[in-house]
Each structure stands twice: as structure tokens, then as C-alpha cells.
Amino acid sequence: MTHNSYDFSGRTVLVTGGGSGIGLAIATAFLDNGANVAISGRTESKLVEAVQGQPAGRTLTVAGDIGDPSDAEALVAAVVERFGRLDVVVNNAAAHTGGDFTDTVDEWEQIRTTNIDGFVHLARFALPELERVGGNLVAVSSVSALRGDWGQSLYNASKAAVLNFIQSLALDYGRRGVRLNAVAPAFTITPITQGVADDAEQLAKFTNRVALGRPGQPEDIAPAVLFLASDDAAYITGATLAVDGGTSASTGQPHIEQG
Ligand SMILES: NC(=O)c1ccc[n+]([C@@H]2O[C@H](COP(=O)([O-])OP(=O)(O)OC[C@H]3O[C@@H](n4cnc5c(N)ncnc54)[C@H](O)[C@@H]3O)[C@@H](O)[C@H]2O)c1
Numbered sequence: 001m002t003h004n005s006y007d008f009s010g011r012t013v014l015v016t017g018g019g020s021g022i023g024l025a026i027a028t029a030f031l032d033n034g035a036n037v038a039i040s041g042r043t044e045s046k047l048v049e050a051v052q053g054q055p056a057g058r059t060l061t062v063a064g065d066i067g068d069p070s071d072a073e074a075l076v077a078a079v080v081e082r083f084g085r086l087d088v089v090v091n092n093a094a095a096h097t098g099g100d101f102t103d104t105v106d107e108w109e110q111i112r113t114t115n116i117d118g119f120v121h122l123a124r125f126a127l128p129e130l131e132r133v134g135g136n137l138v139a140v141s142s143v144s145a146l147r148g149d150w151g152q153s154l155y156n157a158s159k160a161a162v163l164n165f166i167q168s169l170a171l172d173y174g175r176r177g178v179r180l181n182a183v184a185p186a187f188t189i190t191p192i193t194q195g196v197a198d199d200a201e202q203l204a205k206f207t208n209r210v211a212l213g214r215p216g217q218p219e220d221i222a223p224a225v226l227f228l229a230s231d232d233a234a235y236i237t238g239a240t241l242a243v244d245g246g247t248s249a250s251t252g253q254p255h256i257e258q259g
Pocket residue numbers: 016017018019020021022023040041042064065066067091092093094095114140141142143184185186187188189190191192193
């Protein structure tokens with residue numbers, strides 16, 4: 001699906017975790033709409049494969065671990081060196097873990113360094129560049145940032161921390177000309193969720209809770225990110241846009257078919 005609704009030509013977008021899933025769909029949509037796009041992730045070969053067939057003059061791949069402050073600094077520097085400016089940052093990279101908290105507590109280190117520290121480092125190095133050009137940041141948050149989920153307390157806590165950080169930064173940077181917003185997807189079929197998607201019974205449990213009656217696809221999320229990054233959203237900051245098929249419209253009570 002190609003969305004040619006915006007003109008991002010001459011603007012530079014950085015998508016972290018842009019080599020797969022939602023990040024790749026976002027990067028592709030920005031490319032379709034004329035932007036220069038840098039994608040980052042840990043594996044260079046995966047990134048190079050992701051941008052194959054895209055205009056080489058408008059793409060950049062930067063390998064590194066977003067949880068490492070020196071990698072985050074080098075990432076922003078590489079984008080600015082290549083394209084001369086940074087207009088939009090899409091904070092998308094994240095680690096996910098599930099299971100009983102007492103069994104998964106060791107995974108906190110990975111969740112925290114990637115999801116929270118990674119965003120803090122990225123924001124620290126990218127915000128001066130965004131301020132220079134009046135740019136903006138869009139985070140791929142989650143419905144899991146808004147309330148609790150069974151069996152993934154560490155992930156939810158990390159997503160909630162990032163969402164509040166964005167809201168607070170939106171206050172601090174509003175008068176400095178930088179907007180910060182988030183999209184909040186619910187269950188979306190990507191490498192993180194492929195195991196559940198491949199299990200018909202599990203998938204039905206998720207789909208049953210979605211007002212629109214189907215799971216999200218990465219291409220459902222990307223247009224909302226482009227909107228928030230565009231000049232059409234010039235008066236929107238500190239906002240969280242649910243892109244969840246109506247999942248978060250529910251009180252959480254079970255879906256029982258009537259009649
Ligand atoms: N899939 C869903 O159901 C869903 C729902 C709500 C929110 N999200 C969010 O969407 C975003 C994208 O996830 P996805 O579902 O597309 O899965 P994904 O695994 O395809 O994307 C995550 C990306 O982050 C990268 N990444 C992970 N750790 C990294 C690190 N330390 N340094 C650099 N890159 C790293 C991965 O390589 C991958 O490319 C995440 O923030 C996730 O929390 C996903």
C-alpha cells in the first residue's frame with residue numbers, strides 16, 4: 001500500500017528499529033512521501049535488505065544498539081552528516097518480554113536499556129537537531145503504556161515511562177518549536193507477535209477484543225505516524241493517538257456475542 005498524502009521532500013526522518021515490522025512500514029511510507037530516511041537497528045545486513053529497491057540517494061542505514069549512549073550519539077551524527085539535518089525522529093525500537101514477573105525480572109536489564117534508556121539517549125542527542133529545524137518526534141508507544149496487561153508487567157512499565165517522558169518533553173520543548181507525540185497500537189502482526197498470529201486460537205482471543213474485528217498490520221500504523229509528523233499536526237503536541245482498531249475503547253469487560 002502506498003500513501004502519497006504528504007510532501008516530506010527535503011526533510012530527513014530517522015526511524016529506530018526500522019528494519020522490520022512497524023518501523024519498516026513507517027520508513028517505507030516516509031520514503032513513498034519523498035523524505036530522506038535513515039533506519040537504525042542492531043544488524044546491518046537486515047537494514048540493508050530492508051531498504052533494497054529504495055532510492056539509494058534518500059536512504060541511510062546505521063547499525064548500533066540504541067541502549068548504548070555512544071551508539072545513539074553516533075546514530076544522530078551519521079544522519080546529520082549524510083543529510084545535513086534531522087526533521088523527524090520516530091522512536092520505534094523496543095524489546096518485548098512476557099511471562100511471570102518473578103521469572104522475567106532478569107530481562108528487566110534488556111527492557112530498561114532498550115526501551116527507556118534507549119529513548120532517553122536518543123532524545124538527548126536528537127532534540128538539539130530537531131530544535132534547529134523546528135522538527136518533531138513521534139514515538140511508537142502502545143496501548144500497553146496506558147493500562148496493565150496480563151503477563152508483561154516489565155514491558156508495560158517501560159512503555160508507560162516513555163509515554164510520560166514524551167508528555168513532559170512536549171511541555172519543555174513546546175515554546176522551543178519542537179513537537180513530541182505518540183501513537184499507541186494494540187496487537188499488530190509483526191515479528192514480535194508472529195508466534196501468536198500463527199496460533200489460530202490465540203489470534204482469535206486478541207481479535208475478539210478489537211472493535212474493528214481484525215488484528216492491526218504495520219501499514220495501519222504508519223499513516224498515523226506520518227500525520228503526526230506532518231505540518232497538518234502543527235498544533236498537536238504531547239498527544240497519544242490510539243491506532244488500535246478500537247481496542248482501547250473497551251472497558252476491558254469480555255466480548256460476549258449477543259442474540
Ligand atoms: N506488534 C505489536 O503488537 C505492537 C503493539 C504495540 C506497540 N508495538 C511497538 O511497536 C514497535 C515496533 O515493534 P514491532 O512489533 O514492529 O516488532 P519488531 O521486532 O519488528 O520491531 C522492533 C525493532 O526494534 C529493534 N531493536 C530491538 N532492540 C534494539 C536495540 N537494542 N537497538 C536497536 N534496535 C533494536 C529490532 O531489531 C526491531 O527491528 C515497538 O516499540 C513495540 O513496542 C508493537
